[in-house]
Amino acid sequence: ATIKIGLLAPLTGPASADGQEYQRGAQMAVDELNAAGGFNGDTFELVVGDVKDQSAGNVTSAVERLLGDPDVHFMLTGYASLTNFEIDTMAEAEMPYVLAATSAQTRDIIAPDPDKYNCCWSWTPSFDAYNTDVTYFVEKLAADGKLKLSDKKVAIISSDNAYSKTISEGMKKTFSEKGWTLTVDEMVPFGEVTDWRPILAKVRENPPDVVINTDYLSGNSASFLNQFLEQPTNSLVFLQYAPSVPEFVELTKSNSNGVVYNLLGGPLFSPKNPRADEVAKKFKDKYGVESGTYGLALYEIVNVYHDALKKVGDASDHEAIMKAIGETDKQVVAGRLKFDPTTHLAMQGDDYIPITFFQIWDGQRTLISPAAYASGEYKQQPWMK
Amino acid sequence: MSGLLEITNLTAGYGRIDVLHDLTMTIGAHGNVGLFGPNGHGKTTLLRAISGLVKARSGSIRFGGADIANQTPRSIVGLGLVHSSQGNRLFPDLTIGECLALGAYTPRARAQEEANRERALKIFPKLGERWNQKVRTLSGGERQMVSIGTALMSNPAMLILDEPTLGLAPKVKEELCRAVLDISAGGIPLVVVEQDVEFLLELSQHLYLVNHGQVAAEIKPGQTMGHADIMALYFGQ
Amino acid sequence: MPLLEVESVSKAFGSLKALDKVSFKVEPGEIFGIAGPNGSGKSTLFNVITGIPFGPDSGRIVFDGVEIQRKAGHKIAWLGLARTFQRETSFDKLTVFENVLVSGAYGKPNRSPEEERAGALEALDIVGLPRSRHGRLAEELSVFDRKCLMLATAVAMQPKMLLLDEPASGLTRPEIETSIGLIRRIADLGVTIVLIEHVLTFLMSLSQHLLVLNQGEVLTIGNPKDVIADARVIEAYLGTRKAAV
Amino acid sequence: MKADLRATPGRVSWKNEAALVVTAFAVLALTPFIVTDSYSRHILIMAFIYAVVASNWDLSLGYGGVFNFGHLALFGIGVYAYGLMTKLAGIDPWLAMALSGAVSTIAAIVVTIPILRLKGIYIILVTFGFAQLVMQLILSQSDYTGGTQGMVRIQTLYLAGHNMIRDGKFAYFYIALAILFASTVFLRLLVRSKTGASIVALRDNEEYAVSRGISLVRQRVITLAASAFFTGVAGAFYAAYQRNASVDVFGMSLATIILSMVLLGGTSTIYGAIGASFVLTIFAEVMADFGAWRPIITALLIIVVMLVYPSGLAGIWASARASWLRRREG
Amino acid sequence: MDAALQILFGGLFQGSLFAMMAVGLALIWTTIGVFNFSHGVMMMLGAYVAWQLSAWSIPLFIVLPATMLIMAGVGWLLQASVVRPLIGRPNIVLVVVITTLAAASLVENGVLEIWGPRSKQLPTLIEGNTQILGVGVSMHQIAIILITPVILGALWLFLNRTRLGLALRAVAQNEDASLLVGLNVTALYGLAFAIAAALAALAGIFMGGYRFMSPVMGADPLLKALIVVVFGGLSSISGPIFAAYLIGFFEAICSYYFGLYWTPALLFAVLILMLMIKPEGLFGAKTRGLA
Numbered sequence A: 001a002t003i004k005i006g007l008l009a010p011l012t013g014p015a016s017a018d019g020q021e022y023q024r025g026a027q028m029a030v031d032e033l034n035a036a037g038g039f040n041g042d043t044f045e046l047v048v049g050d051v052k053d054q055s056a057g058n059v060t061s062a063v064e065r066l067l068g069d070p071d072v073h074f075m076l077t078g079y080a081s082l083t084n085f086e087i088d089t090m091a092e093a094e095m096p097y098v099l100a101a102t103s104a105q106t107r108d109i110i111a112p113d114p115d116k117y118n119c120c121w122s123w124t125p126s127f128d129a130y131n132t133d134v135t136y137f138v139e140k141l142a143a144d145g146k147l148k149l150s151d152k153k154v155a156i157i158s159s160d161n162a163y164s165k166t167i168s169e170g171m172k173k174t175f176s177e178k179g180w181t182l183t184v185d186e187m188v189p190f191g192e193v194t195d196w197r198p199i200l201a202k203v204r205e206n207p208p209d210v211v212i213n214t215d216y217l218s219g220n221s222a223s224f225l226n227q228f229l230e231q232p233t234n235s236l237v238f239l240q241y242a243p244s245v246p247e248f249v250e251l252t253k254s255n256s257n258g259v260v261y262n263l264l265g266g267p268l269f270s271p272k273n274p275r276a277d278e279v280a281k282k283f284k285d286k287y288g289v290e291s292g293t294y295g296l297a298l299y300e301i302v303n304v305y306h307d308a309l310k311k312v313g314d315a316s317d318h319e320a321i322m323k324a325i326g327e328t329d330k331q332v333v334a335g336r337l338k339f340d341p342t343t344h345l346a347m348q349g350d351d352y353i354p355i356t357f358f359q360i361w362d363g364q365r366t367l368i369s370p371a372a373y374a375s376g377e378y379k380q381q382p383w384m385k
Numbered sequence B: 001m002s003g004l005l006e007i008t009n010l011t012a013g014y015g016r017i018d019v020l021h022d023l024t025m026t027i028g029a030h031g032n033v034g035l036f037g038p039n040g041h042g043k044t045t046l047l048r049a050i051s052g053l054v055k056a057r058s059g060s061i062r063f064g065g066a067d068i069a070n071q072t073p074r075s076i077v078g079l080g081l082v083h084s085s086q087g088n089r090l091f092p093d094l095t096i097g098e099c100l101a102l103g104a105y106t107p108r109a110r111a112q113e114e115a116n117r118e119r120a121l122k123i124f125p126k127l128g129e130r131w132n133q134k135v136r137t138l139s140g141g142e143r144q145m146v147s148i149g150t151a152l153m154s155n156p157a158m159l160i161l162d163e164p165t166l167g168l169a170p171k172v173k174e175e176l177c178r179a180v181l182d183i184s185a186g187g188i189p190l191v192v193v194e195q196d197v198e199f200l201l202e203l204s205q206h207l208y209l210v211n212h213g214q215v216a217a218e219i220k221p222g223q224t225m226g227h228a229d230i231m232a233l234y235f236g237q
Numbered sequence C: 001m002p003l004l005e006v007e008s009v010s011k012a013f014g015s016l017k018a019l020d021k022v023s024f025k026v027e028p029g030e031i032f033g034i035a036g037p038n039g040s041g042k043s044t045l046f047n048v049i050t051g052i053p054f055g056p057d058s059g060r061i062v063f064d065g066v067e068i069q070r071k072a073g074h075k076i077a078w079l080g081l082a083r084t085f086q087r088e089t090s091f092d093k094l095t096v097f098e099n100v101l102v103s104g105a106y107g108k109p110n111r112s113p114e115e116e117r118a119g120a121l122e123a124l125d126i127v128g129l130p131r132s133r134h135g136r137l138a139e140e141l142s143v144f145d146r147k148c149l150m151l152a153t154a155v156a157m158q159p160k161m162l163l164l165d166e167p168a169s170g171l172t173r174p175e176i177e178t179s180i181g182l183i184r185r186i187a188d189l190g191v192t193i194v195l196i197e198h199v200l201t202f203l204m205s206l207s208q209h210l211l212v213l214n215q216g217e218v219l220t221i222g223n224p225k226d227v228i229a230d231a232r233v234i235e236a237y238l239g240t241r242k243a244a245v
Numbered sequence D: 001m002k003a004d005l006r007a008t009p010g011r012v013s014w015k016n017e018a019a020l021v022v023t024a025f026a027v028l029a030l031t032p033f034i035v036t037d038s039y040s041r042h043i044l045i046m047a048f049i050y051a052v053v054a055s056n057w058d059l060s061l062g063y064g065g066v067f068n069f070g071h072l073a074l075f076g077i078g079v080y081a082y083g084l085m086t087k088l089a090g091i092d093p094w095l096a097m098a099l100s101g102a103v104s105t106i107a108a109i110v111v112t113i114p115i116l117r118l119k120g121i122y123i124i125l126v127t128f129g130f131a132q133l134v135m136q137l138i139l140s141q142s143d144y145t146g147g148t149q150g151m152v153r154i155q156t157l158y159l160a161g162h163n164m165i166r167d168g169k170f171a172y173f174y175i176a177l178a179i180l181f182a183s184t185v186f187l188r189l190l191v192r193s194k195t196g197a198s199i200v201a202l203r204d205n206e207e208y209a210v211s212r213g214i215s216l217v218r219q220r221v222i223t224l225a226a227s228a229f230f231t232g233v234a235g236a237f238y239a240a241y242q243r244n245a246s247v248d249v250f251g252m253s254l255a256t257i258i259l260s261m262v263l264l265g266g267t268s269t270i271y272g273a274i275g276a277s278f279v280l281t282i283f284a285e286v287m288a289d290f291g292a293w294r295p296i297i298t299a300l301l302i303i304v305v306m307l308v309y310p311s312g313l314a315g316i317w318a319s320a321r322a323s324w325l326r327r328r329e330g
Numbered sequence E: 001m002d003a004a005l006q007i008l009f010g011g012l013f014q015g016s017l018f019a020m021m022a023v024g025l026a027l028i029w030t031t032i033g034v035f036n037f038s039h040g041v042m043m044m045l046g047a048y049v050a051w052q053l054s055a056w057s058i059p060l061f062i063v064l065p066a067t068m069l070i071m072a073g074v075g076w077l078l079q080a081s082v083v084r085p086l087i088g089r090p091n092i093v094l095v096v097v098i099t100t101l102a103a104a105s106l107v108e109n110g111v112l113e114i115w116g117p118r119s120k121q122l123p124t125l126i127e128g129n130t131q132i133l134g135v136g137v138s139m140h141q142i143a144i145i146l147i148t149p150v151i152l153g154a155l156w157l158f159l160n161r162t163r164l165g166l167a168l169r170a171v172a173q174n175e176d177a178s179l180l181v182g183l184n185v186t187a188l189y190g191l192a193f194a195i196a197a198a199l200a201a202l203a204g205i206f207m208g209g210y211r212f213m214s215p216v217m218g219a220d221p222l223l224k225a226l227i228v229v230v231f232g233g234l235s236s237i238s239g240p241i242f243a244a245y246l247i248g249f250f251e252a253i254c255s256y257y258f259g260l261y262w263t264p265a266l267l268f269a270v271l272i273l274m275l276m277i278k279p280e281g282l283f284g285a286k287t288r289g290l291a
């Protein structure tokens, strides 16, 4: 028999680059498991539900299709919908489900009644660290003498989507609590932004110490950087998420030198966590391209399921599988994975999944914080004086 | 006996329906040709088949010796067989000047553009006055003038006019009649479809009555034919 | 009291004066002819009277005691003023019957559905469109039938006045004869008719008054026989030979 | 001969049409007993929703000739109206569904104002802009609408004594079918009435129609308002069924799909749009395993159908019927 | 002063991109009377073709004309397959909407299959940045700002001052009449699409060197082009060209003073208002035909 694993992924439409990566990561894990003899003589099979443009109708159709297949015993996704509303459906169908989507929404759905949602667990830890840690990071650089702050000014640019907006709001709060002034506070509509010039003009009018853009679309982020560098100010540039996407470096080439970004739940490339390098290498060998966050994450999620299955012994015992997944405690590419029983999110912190800061140099991503895992140090960004 | 334009056993139509059935006609042997007959019986279709706008399903059309059945309209115009079509809406968003310029699009006409323009403007001086007005805004009669003017710009070797007097004031009609006769006297045979019988009789000596997609009667020059006889033909169908 | 009074109406397109201070009156029950060279403003005159697509720039138009020069087109229609257009026009994707039904229903509101249907059938009978063609789409009709249909839609509105723009153009002799009879029949129903036409026989045999426009101005107005004998009319409009008709 | 004062010559008779519609819906009503899995039922429910939206769009686009590219905004307004009314105001879901239809209708009337003087293709821009403005409005009120995060856990519909969540979508199926039935009957009654004829008349020739006493303003308002009500109800149902609302209902991709349904089905038939909604929805699901090939194959199919039958599925139907009649006669 | 210059550059640059896209769309509308909803994917495909050629290390000065030629061919093919067969059928405007939308989906997903979903970038036309009056701009943008008016001017001259251009403008208005004056209707339709596709490809190359490319990159520019064309009026191509720059400047000004976020809403509000006042588009001629 086969044990089917259902993957929700946008294979077509604007997010298809991520969708393809989910599929590759999950497929890699399934192939490995099967090569190792499957499970009790059963083989695994990955079935994909295309959520297309991620609209509610398309997500529901994909979910229903996979739920309708009696051999599907586990489902996973990077992110399937904007709202993660499918968690409710999974709960009703008693389908074990692990997702990596924005954790704020996941928490909002699960936290009021965690027992109702034993099905569903989030690979992504709470995003709270995104809100606070950039401030801490910058102030620490200043304290260490690696960064000169003139008068604690920050420019924050955000995009009108749940992810970017929540983070930028949090950042604004933390920065102002720490006595910073906001020189630019701009939001762009979600979607392609061709011209950042008007916003950059404002940035240049009153050069801040730190420039932050939380728009996570790699193309937007890349063109922001390129346009910033047409006439840079003496500011530290921090970009949310986008630089972690492999093609970011291709799009910006040498402009990306020095850029700083951070990640929660991304691969923790460090001698202390060899697994990240190992899985990333496997991925690159198999597909010829580097994986971003999601390829590796989905690979790991399949393995988390496999561990639970081994523990339970029976794929059709969803109840037990859900429980076993919830009890996971293992070292994964992102750090130590353990779920918080009150929110069902992965736990966050230096001992669990840390928030990691990276700096890009010559296309290489150097882990510069937290110190415990760091493989290099922050170096002054080339345009700064 | 042969003419400039020989149509033999022509069948043509639209969709599933044949409009012309096995129609045979000779044009040019006895001077200008006039076609008449009740509405909707295929006169326009015949002209459209001649100029290649409608496919000939069977039969042949020979113009000056060459078979032009199912040639492209472009090559037919290139031979000088020029058709001013019925109720022509022309190019609504072009100006009169541009319309006339387009008339002289074929290489054949391009050489004579100047002369032809002068000729057209002489017949319809109004076109010159309104040179830059868009066709869309012209009155019905004015549009008709542009339509005929454009045909003249194509430097015809044979001129086909489908209801040229439609909507024209009597005086303009008269002037048109005179002008067209002038043109034909210059060696350009005419094929005219017209409901105004006086006008038709004045222009052409050789008449065909087209009825049910066939030639129902032919009146050759020698045969005298009064207005009353034609009326009788109409009503007697 | 005249049914239609046009007072000093003007309409310009840019520098072109399509109508220049045109005034005339139409008495109830008569057939009133309008002639004039191409582009003299005849169709434009109909346009400004009916407000479709535009009213006059200046001047006053009184229909049946109501000033209409600023009224919207459909409201003018409701007053009982119907028109036809120079090219055959129809609602192509409606059947013949629906063409007439909808015109009657909206052109003369406040009737019961039965009256509307009966009125539509009557209008079709008047113009002589046989039952067998009532179910055909309007676009499938021949030119003459389309002209008849356009007339039927106007008749179905049970108008007080009917403006006809070149109803005979493109028709064969027999069809012209038929049309003359048809228009007489409509006039006999008590409908006042204003008629634009270039086919002189048609115009002459029908109209009781004749107005000739030239370059947007009234050239002359009066008894048809006198009008076409007028030297200015011959010069501007008729040309030499046709004057004899 | 005394004329039958009720028959409309050249059109299918009332009686025949009613018989056909009732039969078709009766067949549909039996399907849940044949397809028992909730996935197939879900697909049918989606097809019903799309059918409502597409066929109502056919009223304004096909019959009215109004290039209303904001039609999906009317759907989206239904979605959010339902979500807000049930969530914030605590209005009863069934009532909220009807009210959502009313809200969409009002929105349609509002959007008619700027397009009254516009013709053809120019209407696209304004109606599209309207959709964008509505979306901006929803996004900007994120305290109520959830902004880009959307609204989740919207109140579902209920039936006393029946658990709608664990019945394998049985109840939702019939509710969706009922909405489609009501909408179809409403649309067909409308387009066959004299109001329907006046809408077509305006489309075919505006100036001629006005000269026959048809008011452009009034009929255009009626057209858009009539096409909005069931669209809004369908939006409300969609929100209740999916239990969430997000602004992607305003996006181009849903609009493109529904537009394909209207045009593939053949405009000005109502039934064509409904048929095409079924065909495209089911087809897309059958092809779900083809990944990027699915849209490629779908696109090819649409192109081929439109090239051979520019009047869409309705054209196929018509020519099949014609050849059947010919064979029967010949 | 800085801000004014930024706005000036932003407006010119965006305007150039809009114009390059819009003009092809307008050309197809004025010649064939249909809206080509695959215009956006023509742009996208152009960028990918150029990318592929560059990936084979063909130098840019060959890539540019080669891509435009290839895309002209593709444009021709597109009209021959999904537009030309429909000419003269009822409802053509709507039917072409759907066939070109389908063709767009076909191409978009085909590109997804061939080149994959990940973003790519084209080489810039000219490397590097420069300072003009203290404002930094990339040479690539300057190149675009300078090249576009030249090309648009050439196109305008071609359409308005040559016989072929006249034929191109005439052909859609009345197919029968076109045939009767001896126009090669098929070739002219093909030519219109070919020119439009080549211009779209050029816009794609501009875009791909400036930002990034992905299979869905055409959607937004298509929308913008549509807005520009309707806003500018459909009766000529100079209307849309002016409108493109106008909207470019409008956006630059708005996004500076009101933020990028409100710009789309403001733009639509202004457009709706403008159309209410002038229903035939800003530069459209007010011509109403007689019935």
Ligand SMILES: Nc1ncnc2c1ncn2[C@@H]1O[C@H](COP(=O)(O)OP(=O)(O)OP(=O)(O)O)[C@@H](O)[C@H]1O
Binding pocket: B014, B015, B019, B038, B039, B040, B041, B042, B043, B044, B045, B046, B086, C140, C141, C142, C143
């Ligand atoms: N495009 C078309 N498609 C289908 N049928 C057509 C088409 N054009 C004309 N017909 C039909 O062909 C027949 C002949 O039409 P045609 O125009 O040739 O007649 P005609 O003698 O020129 O009449 P008229 O005097 O009215 O111009 C008519 O019955 C008409 O309905």
Ligand SMILES: Nc1ncnc2c1ncn2[C@@H]1O[C@H](COP(=O)(O)OP(=O)(O)OP(=O)(O)O)[C@@H](O)[C@H]1O
Binding pocket: B137, B138, B139, B140, B141, B142, B167, C013, C016, C018, C036, C037, C038, C039, C040, C041, C042, C043, C044, C045, C086, E287, E288, E289, E290
């Ligand atoms: N919208 C418009 N824009 C510019 N000029 C126009 C417009 N409509 C009509 N005209 C001009 O106004 C004049 C009067 O036109 P109108 O249609 O009234 O003439 P008419 O007397 O009906 O002529 P015909 O007998 O040829 O039909 C014409 O010269 C015409 O070119």
Ligand SMILES: [Mg+2]
Binding pocket: B040, B043, B044, B045, B086, B162
């Ligand atoms: Mg004819």
Ligand SMILES: [Mg+2]
Binding pocket: B139, B140, B141, C042, C043, C044, C086, C165
């Ligand atoms: Mg006139």
